[in-house]
Amino acid sequence: xxxxxxxxVILLVAGLAVGGGYWxxxxxxxxxxxxxxxxxxxxxxGAQPPHFRGPGRAPVVLEEFADLxxxxxxxxxxxxxxxxxxxxxxxxxxxxxxxxAMHNHAVEAARAAEAAGAQGKxxxxxxxxxxxxxxxxxESKVTEIFEGYASQLGLDLGKFRADRERQEMLAxxxxxxxxxxxxxxxxxxxxxxxxxxxxxxxxxxxxLKTAINNVLEGKDPFPAS
Amino acid sequence: xxxxxxxxxxxxxxxxxRAQRIIFAFVALLALLGLGETVYLTAMHLxxxxxxxxxxxxxxxxxxxxxxxxxxxxxxxxxAVGYFLVFSFALLAALQYRRAFLxxxxxxxxxxxxxxxxxxLQAFVLKTFCDYCLFSAALVFLLAxxxxxxxxxxxxxx
Numbered sequence: 176x177x178x179x180x181x182x183x184v185i186l187l188v189a190g191l192a193v194g195g196g197y198w199x200x201x202x203x204x205x206x207x208x209x210x211x212x213x214x215x216x217x218x219x220x221g222a223q224p225p226h227f228r229g230p231g232r233a234p235v236v237l238e239e240f241a242d243l244x245x246x247x248x249x250x251x252x253x254x255x256x257x258x259x260x261x262x263x264x265x266x267x268x269x270x271x272x273x274x275x276a277m278h279n280h281a282v283e284a285a286r287a288a289e290a291a292g293a294q295g296k297x298x299x300x301x302x303x304x305x306x307x308x309x310x311x312x313x314e315s316k317v318t319e320i321f322e323g324y325a326s327q328l329g330l331d332l333g334k335f336r337a338d339r340e341r342q343e344m345l346a347x348x349x350x351x352x353x354x355x356x357x358x359x360x361x362x363x364x365x366x367x368x369x370x371x372x373x374x375x376x377x378x379x380x381x382x383l384k385t386a387i388n389n390v391l392e393g394k395d396p397f398p399a400s
Numbered sequence: 401x402x403x404x405x406x407x408x409x410x411x412x413x414x415x416x417x418r419a420q421r422i423i424f425a426f427v428a429l430l431a432l433l434g435l436g437e438t439v440y441l442t443a444m445h446l447x448x449x450x451x452x453x454x455x456x457x458x459x460x461x462x463x464x465x466x467x468x469x470x471x472x473x474x475x476x477x478x479x480a481v482g483y484f485l486v487f488s489f490a491l492l493a494a495l496q497y498r499r500a501f502l503x504x505x506x507x508x509x510x511x512x513x514x515x516x517x518x519x520x521l522q523a524f525v526l527k528t529f530c531d532y533c534l535f536s537a538a539l540v541f542l543l544a545x546x547x548x549x550x551x552x553x554x555x556x557x558x
Contacts, residue, residue, distance in 0.1 A: 181491050181492060181497075184491060185487070185488045188435070188487060189484060192435055192436075192480065192484060195436075196442055196480075199440060199443035199444070199447075200443040200447050203443060203444055203447035203449040204447040204448070204449070207447055207448045
């Protein structure tokens with residue numbers, strides 16, 4: 176037994192290395208954004224990696240093009256969060272910026288959301304923006320209001336301010352916008368399920384769940400009735 | 401009838417000095433550190449995950465370059481195999497298994513040469529360094545230094 180002991184130690188180390196590596200691989204691949212099923216070659220890829228919630232390899236992707244100042248987008252954000260919670264393993268939600276010219280604070284809001292995203296709080300920031308949208312939308316200046324949200328979320332304010340001004344942040348917003356244009360988006364919110372546009376009348380909990388179930392069963396999300 | 405000793409069996413206890421035992425233990429410990437690091441890098445590479453660098457800004461540039469894998473096999477996984485062998489041979493050498501020291505020396509020499517090549521690539525081809533690669537290089541240099549500094553045993557001297 177004593178003679179075998181060093182070989183058992185070596186075997187144990189090998190097992191720990193392989194097992195630990197496999198565990199890490201599994202854990203990390205969950206957070207990697209896998210391509211969206213049904214991606215068209217003509218579509219602009221948008222900002223990479225996009226902001227998403229849910230497993231990075233979930234088979235159903237709900238991709239929303241939203242303007243942070245648009246009231247129906249605030250409603251859709253809540254609905255998508257609720258739907259994703261019901262399919263924690265199968266659905267990922269992707270957020271794409273599509274600021275509209277008619278909304279005076281939309282770009283600034285998008286930049287602030289990206290700056291929060293640089294500190295890992297994108298969804299928390301957009302959540303606060305949507306919740307309080309009716310209040311800040313009416314203001315003439317929103318910079319301090321967004322900084323207030325950043326403080327509320329415990330962000331490093333200096334970094335938040337610096338990131339907000341970085342061209343990279345604006346570029347991400349622009350890339351999302353270009354993706355939307357390449358996919359025919361004209362208004363917000365526009366929602367896609369695995370790259371197939373969700374008709375406006377289907378943007379509700381029951382219809383989305385039916386569409387998700389259809390995709391999971393390998394069917395068309397909206398079969399012609 | 402005299403019993404023949406197998407190749408893997410420990411040699412008769414000619415006795416390692418205290419310094420030698422400490423060096424082998426230190427070599428095994430360094431190899432475990434290197435093994436942990438390279439297993440981490442291999443898993444991240446295979447998962448396609450972004451690697452956050454501690455100090456160097458362009459770390460991922462090195463780790464995602466065309467030199468980061470050979471024929472689809474992550475270079476870090478070769479490092480992991482190297483460190484695992486170093487750990488195993490150091491353990492066996494500490495227990496005075498025959499040829500373990502020779503195999504340890506051959507493995508560390510190979511890793512040392514590989515490290516020199518990787519440092520050359522970072523300095524002159526990629527023109528940027530990565531923390532993880534430099535940490536691994538430091539480990540390999542330490543391993544090589546320890547083996548060179550190892551006082552020869554009576555058996556190896558003979």
